[in-house]
Amino acid sequence: xxxxxxxxxxxxxxxxxxxxxxxxxxxxxxxxxxxxxxxxxxxxxxxxxxxxxxxxxxxxxxxxxxxxxxxxxxxxxxxxxxxxxxxxxxxxxxxxxxxxxxxxxxxxxxxxxxxxxxxxxxxxxxxxxxxxxxxxxxxxxxxxxxxxxxxxxxxxxxxxxxxxxxxxxxxxxxxxxxxxxxxxxxxxxxxxxxxxxxxxxxxxxxxxxxxxxxxxxxxxxxxxxxxxxxxxxxxxxxxxxxxxxxxxxxxxxxxxxxxxxxxxxxxxxxxxxxxxxxxxxxxxxxxxxxxxxxxxxxxxxxxxxxxxxxxxxxxxxxxxxxxxxxxxxxxxxxxxxxxxxxxxxxxxxxxxxxxxxxxxxxxxxxxxxxxxxxxxxxxxxxxxxxxxxxxxxxxxxxxxxxxxxxxxxxxxxxxxxxxxxxx
Numbered sequence: 001x002x003x004x005x006x007x008x009x010x011x012x013x014x015x016x017x018x019x020x021x022x023x024x025x026x027x028x029x030x031x032x033x034x035x036x037x038x039x040x041x042x043x044x045x046x047x048x049x050x051x052x053x054x055x056x057x058x059x060x061x062x063x064x065x066x067x068x069x070x071x072x073x074x075x076x077x078x079x080x081x082x083x084x085x086x087x088x089x090x091x092x093x094x095x096x097x098x099x100x101x102x103x104x105x106x107x108x109x110x111x112x113x114x115x116x117x118x119x120x121x122x123x124x125x126x127x128x129x130x131x132x133x134x135x136x137x138x139x140x141x142x143x144x145x146x147x148x149x150x151x152x153x154x155x156x157x158x159x160x161x162x163x164x165x166x167x168x169x170x171x172x173x174x175x176x177x178x179x180x181x182x183x184x185x186x187x188x189x190x191x192x193x194x195x196x197x198x199x200x201x202x203x204x205x206x207x208x209x210x211x212x213x214x215x216x217x218x219x220x221x222x223x224x225x226x227x228x229x230x231x232x233x234x235x236x237x238x239x240x241x242x243x244x245x246x247x248x249x250x251x252x253x254x255x256x257x258x259x260x261x262x263x264x265x266x267x268x269x270x271x272x273x274x275x276x277x278x279x280x281x282x283x284x285x286x287x288x289x290x291x292x293x294x295x296x297x298x299x300x301x302x303x304x305x306x307x308x309x310x311x312x313x314x315x316x317x318x319x320x321x322x323x324x325x326x327x328x329x330x331x332x333x334x335x336x337x338x339x340x341x342x343x344x345x346x347x348x349x350x351x352x353x354x355x356x357x358x359x360x361x362x363x364x365x366x367x368x369x370x371x372x373x374x375x376x377x378x379x380x381x382x383x384x385x386x387x388x389x390x391x392x393x394x395x396x397x398x399x400x401x402x403x404x405x406x407x408x409x410x411x412x413x414x415x416x417x418x419x420x421x422x423x
Contacts, residue, residue: 090132094215097121097129101208102182106168116161119204123246126207130253133210136217137260142291144221145266150188152273152386154349154357154369155225158199158237162372162383163208166399170385183212183219190265192349192369193225193275193307196254197236198376203245206254224261225275225349226307226325229297233258259294263306268392273347276326277309278337280318285341299325310351311360311368334361345394347386356384356398367394373401 105116151170156163167182183189195209196202213220226232233239233255242251265273266285272278281302282288291303298304308326312319315330322328329337334346346366351358353370360366373383383399 097211134257143288154371155194158202159372160201160204196238228258279305356382
């Protein structure tokens with residue numbers, strides 16, 4: 001009986017007016033349309049509405065006319081719902097997670113707090129999030145290629161307050177009444193690894209980033225860091241946090257998901273981004289694309305280098321890294337790598353920077369970005385995010401460490417000037 005197809009109508013104007021869906025039912029149908037259900041599910045919902053409203057009608061012919069007209073109006077309403085609003089169950093749950101981990105905390109706060117409370121999401125919700133995030137990562141290669149503009153973040157290490165602060169300060173202040181103002185529609189967001197361990201709220205950090213990734217898969221790029229591995233999370237805090245707050249099986253789900261994450265991002269074929277550093281074993285970008293997933297972080301080889309290697313002013317060649325994994329490289333190795341792969345800049349994380357960022361190389365051809373200020377409470381470092389516009393002009397947005405912030409206020413210079421570089 002229910003027809004979602006458009007039908008020709010021979011009814012009079014009065015009949016048509018009578019057959020128009022009542023306003024309260026229009027709201028019901030609008031909510032159905034925005035759920036992005038299948039046609040079969042839509043038919044079932046519409047039939048439910050017919051059963052409620054049309055049973056008192058005695059005239060079978062009139063009832064059929066109403067059904068046809070409502071079906072036509074409903075189909076027309078579906079066509080007018082923007083694609084971005086056709087939210088399925090996954091997007092709805094991601095919005096809920098983002099709400100609790102971001103909007104619910106930063107809303108109605110004129111001054112951002114020094115710390116935020118723990119947010120204990122239901123374990124079933126986190127399990128669902130991990131499953132969906134892993135599916136998104138499975139569809140991506142180890143190498144992600146895209147064009148600027150992009151905002152690039154370094155290590156976060158469970159410092160949830162810093163992540164919220166950075167999102168809030170960089171959001172569009174004119175759109176803060178909207179649910180999607182956390183990110184700009186005109187730029188991408190690249191995170192270069194080390195989201196967990198060290199800090200006290202690794203679970204909140206990784207859940208917020210995963211939810212954003214699932215909700216906005218083309219805008220959010222999440223690379224793997226050396227701390228996104230089974231062995232390192234077992235030692236440096238993430239395992240203990242998950243065990244204390246949830247259960248061990250959830251940690252297992254996280255590190256299985258980590259094994260599917262991409263390793264390298266290439267921006268406009270000129271800026272190469274990874275967590276650790278360049279590798280002597282890398283011969284082409286196709287080689288990175290062909291890295292099989294899932295994979296754990298090995299002790300040596302290309303994957304280990306990309307996640308563990310460091311630049312070193314004193315290095316004259318590829319030398320063993322004091323970290324116990326990977327290598328260090330010098331200026332000569334960096335210049336040869338850039339020339340061989342026709343690159344302008346290497347962008348990476350993996351090391352604390354006093355100003356939140358720091359350059360390496362004769363011509364500033366490598367930059368390290370660190371996005372956790374006052375790291376572990378043991379450092380007085382700033383945090384930074386690098387903004388790359390469509391012309392590859394790079395601007396650093398810095399967030400002062402507590403001691404530096406107080407000193408700057410006393411001197412009447414609380415805001416740090418941004419510096420721009422062109423690559």
